Each structure stands twice: as structure tokens, then as C-alpha cells.
Amino acid sequence: MxxxxxxxVIGLPNAPAVISWASAVGKTESEGPLADEFxxxxxxxxxxxxxxEMCESKLSDTALExxxxxxxxxxxxxxxxxxGDLLNQCVASTFAARGTDIPYAGLFGACSTMALAAAMAxxxxxxxAAKLAGAxxxxxxxxxxxxxxxxxxxxxQRTPTAQRTVTGAGAMLIADSINDLPRITRVMIGRIRDQxxxxxxxxxxxxxxxxxxxxxxxxxxxxxSPSDYDLILxxxxxxxxxxxxxxxxxxxxxxxxxxVHNDCGLMIYDLDRQNVYSGGxxxxxxxxxxxxxxxxxxxxxxxxxxxxxxxGALMSPTTAQQGENIPAIxxxxxxxxx
Amino acid sequence: MxxxxxxxVIGLPNAPAVISWASAVGKTESEGPLADEFxxxxxxxxxxxxxxEMCESKLSDTALExxxxxxxxxxxxxxxxxxGDLLNQCVASTFAARGTDIPYAGLFGACSTMALAAAMAxxxxxxxAAKLAGAxxxxxxxxxxxxxxxxxxxxxQRTPTAQRTVTGAGAMLIADSINDLPRITRVMIGRIRDQxxxxxxxxxxxxxxxxxxxxxxxxxxxxxSPSDYDLILxxxxxxxxxxxxxxxxxxxxxxxxxxVHNDCGLMIYDLDRQNVYSGGxxxxxxxxxxxxxxxxxxxxxxxxxxxxxxxGALMSPTTAQQGENIPAIxxxxxxxxx
Numbered sequence: 012m013x014x015x016x017x018x019x020v021i022g023l024p025n026a027p028a029v030i031s032w033a034s035a036v037g038k039t040e041s042e043g044p045l046a047d048e049f050x051x052x053x054x055x056x057x058x059x060x061x062x063x064e065m066c067e068s069k070l071s072d073t074a075l076e077x078x079x080x081x082x083x084x085x086x087x088x089x090x091x092x093x094x095g096d097l098l099n100q101c102v103a104s105t106f107a108a109r110g111t112d113i114p115y116a117g118l119f120g121a122c123s124t125m126a127l128a129a130a131m132a133x134x135x136x137x138x139x140a141a142k143l144a145g146a147x148x149x150x151x152x153x154x155x156x157x158x159x160x161x162x163x164x165x166x167x168q169r170t171p172t173a174q175r176t177v178t179g180a181g182a183m184l185i186a187d188s189i190n191d192l193p194r195i196t197r198v199m200i201g202r203i204r205d206q207x208x209x210x211x212x213x214x215x216x217x218x219x220x221x222x223x224x225x226x227x228x229x230x231x232x233x234x235x236s237p238s239d240y241d242l243i244l245x246x247x248x249x250x251x252x253x254x255x256x257x258x259x260x261x262x263x264x265x266x267x268x269x270x271v272h273n274d275c276g277l278m279i280y281d282l283d284r285q286n287v288y289s290g291g292x293x294x295x296x297x298x299x300x301x302x303x304x305x306x307x308x309x310x311x312x313x314x315x316x317x318x319x320x321x322x323g324a325l326m327s328p329t330t331a332q333q334g335e336n337i338p339a340i341x342x343x344x345x346x347x348x349x
Numbered sequence: 350m351x352x353x354x355x356x357x358v359i360g361l362p363n364a365p366a367v368i369s370w371a372s373a374v375g376k377t378e379s380e381g382p383l384a385d386e387f388x389x390x391x392x393x394x395x396x397x398x399x400x401x402e403m404c405e406s407k408l409s410d411t412a413l414e415x416x417x418x419x420x421x422x423x424x425x426x427x428x429x430x431x432x433g434d435l436l437n438q439c440v441a442s443t444f445a446a447r448g449t450d451i452p453y454a455g456l457f458g459a460c461s462t463m464a465l466a467a468a469m470a471x472x473x474x475x476x477x478a479a480k481l482a483g484a485x486x487x488x489x490x491x492x493x494x495x496x497x498x499x500x501x502x503x504x505x506q507r508t509p510t511a512q513r514t515v516t517g518a519g520a521m522l523i524a525d526s527i528n529d530l531p532r533i534t535r536v537m538i539g540r541i542r543d544q545x546x547x548x549x550x551x552x553x554x555x556x557x558x559x560x561x562x563x564x565x566x567x568x569x570x571x572x573x574s575p576s577d578y579d580l581i582l583x584x585x586x587x588x589x590x591x592x593x594x595x596x597x598x599x600x601x602x603x604x605x606x607x608x609v610h611n612d613c614g615l616m617i618y619d620l621d622r623q624n625v626y627s628g629g630x631x632x633x634x635x636x637x638x639x640x641x642x643x644x645x646x647x648x649x650x651x652x653x654x655x656x657x658x659x660x661g662a663l664m665s666p667t668t669a670q671q672g673e674n675i676p677a678i679x680x681x682x683x684x685x686x687x
């Protein structure tokens with residue numbers, strides 16, 4: 012049964028296990044440093060015959076299907092699926108979930124969605140509300156570009172602070188298990204931070220304060236320090252956001268996290284070799300990295316305690332055009348392998 | 350601690366209480382039959398000086414503020430807020446939550462959002478993950494029209510099957526309590542139904558099968574029948590969707606629910622007098638009706654057992670234009686006053 016620790020952290024004494032995970036990615040991700048880690052690498056971003064939106068949906072679908080297949084479970088065994096994406100009305104997730112008949116709870120956390128979904132799924136399993144719960148998130152470069160920025164055909168130029176939306180999806184299945192598996196031991200739902208950033212081409216700067224807030228709250232509530240973790244993994248701050256986060260941690264807490272910090276947006280691409288500016292972003296960024304590389308390393312015992320903190324910029328093109336600030340949030344999930 | 354009943358229903362043995370609720374609505378709703386029930390009736394839909402999106406956000410803000418005020422709690426007492434709306438990237442909820450500093454979990458369930466939010470909030474309290482949890486949802490006629498249909502200035506004609514998006518928001522606060530209050534005793538997360546409907550001006554028809562599916566599953570899992578409820582309350586099926594739901598229940602289950610069924614979309618407006626076609630719709634429809642009229646009747650003992658089933662059409666303008674079907678979902682919350 013979940014138990015509050017301090018002000019914001021929710022401890023999960025049953026430590027539900029991540030019994031399976033899978034990822035599916037597009038072309039640029041398949042050419043990046045984590046290519047060998049993903050379950051499915053599409054050689055193109057045109058993943059199906061349909062629209063970019065349906066291509067993104069197919070990524071979620073593929074990740075989910077593989078997650079079920081890999082643990083020998085059927086979709087009919089699942090009690091609930093938490094999923095979300097960046098598209099208007101979260102249609103990538105809806106159209107993926109439509110094919111499964113799993114009770115479906117749609118989430119919106121922008122790029123923080125995978126952590127939010129994993130947190131809710133773990134909460135449900137720990138509390139007995141679900142025996143088997145799924146969590147899934149996706150994004151697609153082409154569907155995001157035309158929705159948030161410009162149509163691809165326009166060939167808009169990017170600023171050096173811009174990040175590339177990852178074409179990818181990740182899914183994990185969470186259940187009680189006696190097996191030797193990675194376990195979710197604590198979760199934390201973040202608070203919205205708004206530092207007055209309005210530049211939609213500098214999401215890292217908008218999201219770094221939210222990551223700092225969540226990490227600080229988490230460490231305080233659990234009375235731990237960065238050195239207690241093998242990895243503090245942010246979702247998609249990219250190069251600029253990651254630097255800002257490390258600076259914020261030094262300024263606010265006099266804590267240097269650089270030895271244990273990494274960011275999925277920096278891991279999924281080779282920033283020197285690939286033309287991705289400040290790194291990867293999008294719900295699919297941390298979803299695909301966690302549901303491949305990170306969970307594999309945990310399951311092999313190469314990592315023992317990971318604090319996964321995914322950030323999201325909670326704006327829309329409409330609010331950006333209206334000159335509103337970009338509020339941001341970060342949700343945290345502690346994953347351990349004992 | 351939550352306990353699964355049958356295949357889909359989650360029983361909440363601690364029966365968390367709805368300790369406070371509040372609603373805020375716009376002009377047309379203030380002229381409807383439930384005008385006296387709402388906490389705040391704005392005489393105009395231009396609720397603040399900002400955009401229509403910010404006007405919608407202000408509705409959520411007002412509902413939340415009133416819900417806290419009415420029970421003498423501070424926003425700082427809340428452990429988690431579940432909220433969502435129909436706008437792209439759920440910005441009405443984000444900008445309302447930004448002002449509160451409550452840990453925020455964004456949801457997307459289209460018009461089913463209030464039931465989804467109440468279900469998640471009740472689950473969190475029942476399981477001990479939260480002591481005080483909030484649930485909130487909103488919609489606004491003008492922000493919805495320009496996003497989903499036409500700019501208001503265009504003066505587009507409507508079909509008789511069309512529904513009017515409610516300008517309104519509702520919020521409820523859920524906590525353990527020994528007081529004599531309405532309680533959430535069971536929740537159920539719905540499965541997506543897709544009956545091949547593609548007409549975005551006939552949402553009732555798209556959503557009725559989802560409502561039927563959830564009601565049938567709920568009654569089966571709990572071994573209850575419609576006569577065990579004072580009210581089976583759907584969210585916003587409107588006139589056509591409600592008729593379809595009743596027919597579906599007769600065809601599939603040989604059960605006539607018409608004696609106990611009502612729909613928030615039919616209650617919030619006077620369909621004969623107000624120019625609202627097939628009735629009300631939008632997240633704010635059932636949110637404002639449940640968080641006023643229904644919870645008041647429950648608290649006064651005029652209703653004892655209500656099955657609240659909010660439906661949502663999980664499409665976007667993009668998928669509609671791409672000719673995709675309209676998948677729908679319905680989430681259920683059982684609210685009792687012992």
C-alpha cells in the first residue's frame with residue numbers, strides 16, 4: 012500500500028516490478044548511439060502508410076505489442092493502461108490503445124508523460140487497484156514539427172537551443188513479481204514551475220527549473236543525496252537544459268550532480284555527428300531510452316538505483332502565440348534493482 | 350486499500366468522501382434550469398480580459414478556489430490534483446494548476462475527464478497515496494468552437510445532432526472523513542469503443558456505445574441492476590446519444606434504464622427554450638452538473654446511490670480531417686450517501 016514520505020514523495024512498499032519493457036524508434040534514432048538497444052528500429056520515419064499521426068500511433072502500438080510479447084502476457088491480462096503523447100487530444104495513444112481493449116486512462120504531461128504513466132501504473136499495482144498495469148508514451152518528429160512549429164515542407168531554420176523531437180515510443184508493464192527484476196520503489200508527482208520563459212525554441216531552459224524543483228524535493232523527502240543514486244536521469248533537457256539544471260543544483264542546493272546526472276536527450280543522439288542541435292526531446296525520448304538502455308542496465312545489475320525525472324513543457328502553440336509563459340513540470344520515478 | 354471486483358470495477362473499501370465541490374459557469378448555463386445550483390454564474394462568456402483559452406482556465410481556477418474555500422482547506426493541504434480539458438495540450442488546466450503549487454497530474458479523457466479525475470483522486474485517497482486529492486475539469490464554448498469547428502466570427506451553421514460545448518468547470522476535493530458526506534465507493538476505467546462513426550457533429554452517437562459498454566461491465570462486475578441506483582448519470586450524450594444508449598441497453602441487455610437514466614447534457618440546458626440543438630457537451634458539462642446539483646442532492650439525502658458515467662470522444666480535428674473514426678470511452682464513478 013502506498014505510503015507518503017515527507018511532503019511530496021509516495022513510497023511503494025510492495026515495490027512493483029517492471030516485468031517487461033520495449034521500445035520502437037525511427038530513422039535518426041536508429042542511427043544514434045543507442046541503436047542496438049531498441050527492440051524495433053524502423054529505417055524510415057514513414058512507419059506506416061497513414062499520416063504522420065498514425066505513424067506515431069504505430070510506434071506506441073509496436074512498443075506495447077513487444078512489451079506484452081516479451082513477457083508472455085496477453086493484452087487481455089492487463090487491467091489498466093496509462094498513456095499519452097504530445098499530439099492534440101493525445102490521438103497517437105488513443106489510436107494505439109483502441110486496438111488493445113485495455114481499460115485506458117489518457118494522460119497529458121507533455122514530455123514528462125512516461126514518468127507520469129509509470130508512476131500511476133506503479134501506484135495502481137502497489138495499491139491493489141491493478142494486477143498488471145501498462146505505461147506508454149510516444150512522439151514523432153514529423154507530427155510534432157507540423158503541429159508545434161512549421162510544416163516540414165517549409166524547411167524552417169532552427170536555433171541552436173532547439174531540440175529534435177524523438178521519433179520513438181516506449182512501453183513498460185508493471186506487476187507484482189517474485190522474480191529478479193527492476194522495481195519501482197518511489198514515485199513523485201511534480202508541481203508546475205513557471206520562470207517566465209516564453210521562447211518555444213528553448214524548452215530546456217523552461218524545463219530545467221521544474222527538474223531542479225522535483226529533484227530537490229525528492230532528495231529532501233527521502234533524506235538521500237545524489238551520491239545515493241547510480242544515475243539521476245532527466246528526460247529531455249538536452250544540452251542547454253542539462254547545463255542549467257546542474258547550475259541550478261549548485262546555486263540552490265550547493266550540490267554538484269554532474270557525476271551522476273545524464274539526460275535521455277543527450278544519450279539518444281550523437282550531438283557532434285547528428286544534426287540535432289541541443290539534443291532530443293518529446294515524450295518518446297525518455298520513453299524509448301528508459302524502456303531499452305536503462306531498464307536493460309538495471310536488469311543486468313549494471314545500475315542499482317536510478318532516479319528518473321522526466322520533464323514536460325505544458326504549453327500549446329495557441330498559448331505560445333498569445334505570449335503566455337511556458338509552465339513546466341517534472342515527475343519522478345525511483346527504479347531499483349536489489 | 351482498493352480491491353478489484355470482477356473484471357473491471359475497482360472497489361474502494363475506505364469509501365473516500367467528497368469533502369467539497371464547486372462549479373463556475375458562463376452565460377448560457379446561467380440562463381439554464383440549473384442556474385441556482387452553481388457556485389459562480391458569470392453573466393458573460395468573456396470571463397477575464399485574456400483569450401478564450403485563459404477565460405476557460407479562469408473557470409477551473411474559480412471552481413478550484415471555491416472548492417477549497419467551502420471546506421476551509423488551503424491549496425497547500427492538497428497532495429495531488431488531477432485535471433484536464435479539451436484544449437490542445439490541456440492548457441486550461443495547466444494554467445489553472447500553475448497558480449496553486451499542488452502536485453499536478455494532467456489527464457486527457459475528452460468529455461470523460463471529470464469522471465477519470467474523480468476516479469484517480471479517489472484511488473489515491475483510498476490507497477493512502479494522498480490525504481487530500483483534487484479533481485477538476487473545464488470546457489468553454491468559444492475556445493472549443495474555434496479549436497474543433499469554426500471561428501465564432503464565421504457564424505457556421507449547426508446540424509440538429511450537434512451539441513453545445515458547456516462554458517463551465519467543476520472541481521471536487523476528496524479525502525478520508527468521518528463526516529456525513531457523499532462517498533466514492535467504486536470506480537471503473539473504461540475501454541475504448543469504436544463503432545465506425547466519423548461525423549464530428551454527432552458525438553452522442555460516437556459515445557453512446559462506450560457508455561453502454563461501461564454500464565454493462567459495471568453492473569455485471571458488481572452484480573447490481575439499474576434499479577439499485579437512484580440515478581445512472583451520463584456525462585454529455587445529449588438527446589440523440591441518450592436515446593441511443595437506452596436503445597443499446599434494451600437490445601444488448603434487455604434492460605430498460607430510462608426510469609433511472611439522465612444525462613448532464615440534457616439537464617444543464619432547457620432544450621426547448623435554449624438554442625442548444627442536441628444538448629450540452631464538453632468536459633465542463635458533467636463537471637459543473639456533478640459538482641453542484643448532483644453532489645448537493647447526494648449530500649441532502651435526496652439521492653443515495655449514483656452511477657456517474659462520463660463519456661469522451663477521443664478524436665482531434667486532425668484525425669477527423671484525415672477521415673479516421675471517432676473512438677470513444679466512458680469512465681464510471683459510484684457515489685453514495687449512506
